[in-house]
């Protein structure tokens with residue numbers, strides 16, 4: 001398979017995200033443990049011998065789900081419920097739901113009531129993400145997940161299997177960082193929408209398979225490596241929970257906006273830090289989690305948002321930010337004034353673009369993005385010396 005075929009295969013997982021997991025299950029008589037991003041420690045699931053599978057859904061209506069939960073719950077939760085009620089997730093053996101916001105907390109109960117035969121687990125994440133108490137709480141939560149998986153699967157999760165899983169995931173993160181760096185430097189002609197599909201594919205197939213495909217993809221892309229002509233484009237950062245709908249992402253390239261970075265549950269945020277392989281594996285997982293990029297819905301007593309935004313803006317030479325909350329995401333909407341203010345201090349314009357999985361009409365989104373791109377280009381021209 002040449003690298004173009006590998007790329008096509010990885011990009012295809014955007015519209016067909018579960019075939020690989022189904023195939024893995026029937027070939028291995030294995031156990032598939034789904035999860036609803038973000039920050040579920042997939043390494044613990046991998047170390048149990050099960051396949052971790054991130055479920056986010058595809059772009060379509062959620063009428064069945066809306067007969068069980070209100071329609072004003074974000075589509076990150078409505079979509080998986082819709083798929084499960086349609087029996088499209090009949091191959092999964094369990095679901096891990098992280099406690100991120102009030103919606104996820106209520107959703108866990110609805111899920112458990114509808115699918116009582118699955119391994120259902122709510123992962124309580126510390127809301128105050130600093131200090132020893134957060135560390136101890138997260139450690140005990142990761143241990144609780146480990147123990148419950150051991151009972152469910154009837155086998156021990158050893159330190160050795162955890163270390164192996166961490167090694168596989170760290171390798172994946174290193175490869176993804178190489179892909180990210182090549183794009184950011186403008187060295188490879190890979191549209192952002194395709195890049196994000198490649199990243200997301202890592203969460204829907206065995207990580208070892210993704211590592212193999214990604215290494216070969218990188219080899220092929222390196223052959224194509226050359227400075228890409230992008231003088232007219234403006235460099236933007238997408239800040240949101242999920243990069244959905246996919247049809248909106250394709251607009252950025254079309255409109256001359258070079259998305260060089262993002263902050264999505266299933267995007268760049270997932271691979272910026274490795275787990276330290278020199279320490280106790282569970283402690284390594286906890287430390288990585290607590291040092292990850294900030295998320296809306298959590299409380300940071302340090303200056304984490306400011307430092308994070310400053311680093312991303314400088315590192316990516318960002319000229320504008322598109323704030324990309326999913327519709328009905330209260331935590332992101334509450335955080336918007338804070339983030340807009342911080343970016344304002346850095347002189348970075350922000351566009352608020354609320355989206356939903358179900359794209360509907362793209363016309364209005366296109367018009368707003370066009371206007372934002374135009375404004376960024378004018379700002380850029382004004383800053384150039386005569």
Ligand code: SF4
Pocket residue numbers: 074075076077100101102103104241296297326328329330331332
């Ligand atoms: S934080 Fe926002 S996007 Fe994430 S689950 Fe809650 S409402 Fe949905």
